[in-house]
Amino acid sequence: MSTETPLLLVLDLIGTFAFALNGALTAVRAERLDIFGVVTVGMFTALGGGTIRDILLDSLPPATFVDVRYLALAAAGGLLAFFLGRLLERLSTFINVLDAIGLSVFAVLSAYKASTLGFGVVQAIIVGTITAVGGGTIRDIMIGRVPTVLRTELYAIPAMIGAGGALAANAVGVHGLPGTLGAAALCFAIRMLSLRFNIHAPYRPGPP
């Protein structure tokens, strides 16, 4: 199951755009960046995770670097944040939904990619998670803050569950679009519920 299916391609492109938009909006809130800085942070947020994936899977050049549609949508997300950032702040729920779509699709499709290339289950889950959260990690490092994904919110764990769910669906014979969409929906639901109910991953036991 790959981005050759039109529906999955569209969801993957939506995710790319949403990651760029969200990454660039985060950057302009945190730091005074010029137009190059905002668009660059947006593009790294959208494309950084997939680049790390393709390094780990020895699948260079990175798929999203070769395909100009991904580059264009990532740049568009960054430019939109630059020019319309103040208006877009009001649409934060809508942007969170788009971002969760990206998280889900990236995790599931990257886990499949690793699996198709012959990597094991552990590696496929790691790669699915890194693809989903890697871009946001790079973004936070670029704007000088400890990555959100390491500190708060439930962001990586839904991605791990989605990636694992996709592999499990395949293992029990649910191939193709149903397995892919089911696993992505699981990731999406956990992410949205965690935002709604403000759920965090556990902190270490004992006094802080």
Next chain:
Amino acid sequence: MSTETPLLLVLDLIGTFAFALNGALTAVRAERLDIFGVVTVGMFTALGGGTIRDILLDSLPPATFVDVRYLALAAAGGLLAFFLGRLLERLSTFINVLDAIGLSVFAVLSAYKASTLGFGVVQAIIVGTITAVGGGTIRDIMIGRVPTVLRTELYAIPAMIGAGGALAANAVGVHGLPGTLGAAALCFAIRMLSLRFNIHAPYRPGPP
């Protein structure tokens, strides 16, 4: 047009040395680093952009890692900054000129490299820009500050124009050294003018 031309090889090596020197000087001004730290930051500034380029272009091992002349000049720039940093602070105009040579040559030659390897125009301009500004970005992240190139000065935009100009020259039939040097000179001129007249890339519209 590659570094096989002696003149371009010399300019590329000058740029490598200048990036290492400038990167290491920036590091010693900002942080108290030991000799390993200063030389390392200098070498990453000089060689980091080309390494990212060669990852994106699937052209590993990185060209500047294989060629010991680049490693030696990058180390020499770092050592010079360590031992003579205080004297060199007085030569900042001269170092800015060397650094702008590096910016121009890296942008133009990397765009050609991408083009020669069969990548499209968009990818070639991205790679030219990343090669030119990537090292400085890594340097700033290593010393704990938000990368200058994202925030202030005109640094990435001349690189984009130089990379684009080189591809345009090729497209209209100006091959070889004239096209290369012309595009690099364009990048160099914009960079030096922006320093002279303190020109910045635009910030987002509205109140800060």
Next chain:
Amino acid sequence: MSTETPLLLVLDLIGTFAFALNGALTAVRAERLDIFGVVTVGMFTALGGGTIRDILLDSLPPATFVDVRYLALAAAGGLLAFFLGRLLERLSTFINVLDAIGLSVFAVLSAYKASTLGFGVVQAIIVGTITAVGGGTIRDIMIGRVPTVLRTELYAIPAMIGAGGALAANAVGVHGLPGTLGAAALCFAIRMLSLRFNIHAPYRPGPP
């Protein structure tokens, strides 16, 4: 001489575990991270250096990513730090010893790997050093501080000496386990002595 020798494989796995444990403990001391953050920082500390090595040597996918034993030990080190961090703080000398084993084995085996793949002496020493100190550098950048290895302690220099010593032993005909263990012991001894006597790499001359 590679990790095919059982003794070296065991030392390499001990080093991986120690790097993950030490990296995760450093992270929980410095920042309030959730369980995903602590384990992630531990795994990046343990596996980051080897990943950079395998990028530079064009030896992708990274060896420690393919081998699930390395992934499991790195995750175990991170989980142990998460659950037992407060107890482990009392074992800092023991953890420093394990960490120095990792430093030594990573430097020596990575220099051999570069050499076996046909890279020169300079490249082999650089790769040995980067493998040994790269993980800790990534860890510090992730938790928002200037990398320790650039600022203080004697950490990279023992690694360079160990890597160089391993190549020298090979060059004078001391092949196999004796050369490997001798070079690693040299690195280990310098590292432990520098901790014991609080030795730092030189800072630049003149007033600070």
